[in-house]
Amino acid sequence: MYRPFLEHLENSLSQSFDLINRSIPEGLECNISERKHKQATIQSWCYQCDELRKARYTYIDAGKSAQIFNSVIYPGHQYDLPLLGIDFLSFGSVKNLIVKDFQPLFQDEAYLQKYVAPLQVLHDKYPDLSQNLEMRFYDANQYFSKYLLFARTNPDTVKTRVLEAFKDYLHLYWEMIAAAKPNTDPAAMARIAQAQRDYDQYSAERDPASGLFSSYFGHEWSERFLYEFLFEDAVPLAATASK
Ligand code: BLA
Secondary structure (H helix, E strand, C coil), X not given: CCHHHHHHHHHHHHHHCCCEECCCCCCCCEEEEEECCEEEEEEEEEEECCCEEEEEEEXXXXXXXXXXXXXXXXXXXXXXXXXXXXXXXXXXXXXXEEEEEEECCCCCHHHHHHHCHHHHHHHHHCHXXXXXXXXXXXXXXXXXXXXXXXXXXXXXXXXXXXXXXXXXXXXXXXXXXXXXXXXXXXXXXXXXHHHHHHHHHHHHHHCCHHHHHHHHHCHHXXXXXXXXXXXXXXXXHHHHHCC
């Protein structure tokens, strides 16, 4: 269901940047579940280039029961840009949840004016895809912008409106990166590194996907996938407690 999105992201990334592969820890790149009623494959890709420290995306194909496309793009620490976050989920074609946002690292007015305000035109273009749904797992005021796409929709809309919106958001994000001025001052870069680490920690702790991964691929694999790949700069809670 979301393959065209994955292909578009892939093509668009490779046309816009000089990508090199970024390694994915052993065993996490791909997994296949043969569990009864839980057959699924999960596959991930990860790249880097001068502008992007980490561009990862994952596809889960569990046939009719689940189709999921998830991605986060982390600019290099010389850029204070928001991260690009994508989470598209379909369960049995009936529950289709799409989330896409420029995820702000900071929430001060100047930052939002610079990096979130430009999203308003797209937000206004797709009012049907920003439905003001309530968040149960995340705090909408942290790492989300007020112009996120967040909707429950249907397969026909996914193929048309959602794909169109996806392309527009991606295009604007590439434009923002192209226009950004790198700041290589060590203190500035350390501040961004910390903000991106905080994002990983927050996301790893809140991620509603961990139960889903466990149900297909087991708890141990699921924890490794979260802490060694998806949010590799996060420290598992048990590890912090024992320090
Ligand atoms: C919700 N995301 C969800 C849910 C799942 C995932 C299972 C709950 C759906 C539900 O039953 O309501 C799945 N999350 C994943 C998967 C991965 C993941 C498969 O990280 C990794 C491969 N989530 C993100 C990113 C954004 C995001 C980058 O990973 C930002 C755009 C948003 N996901 C997001 C939001 C919700 C969600 C806002 C709704 C959560 C809520 O209600 O608080």
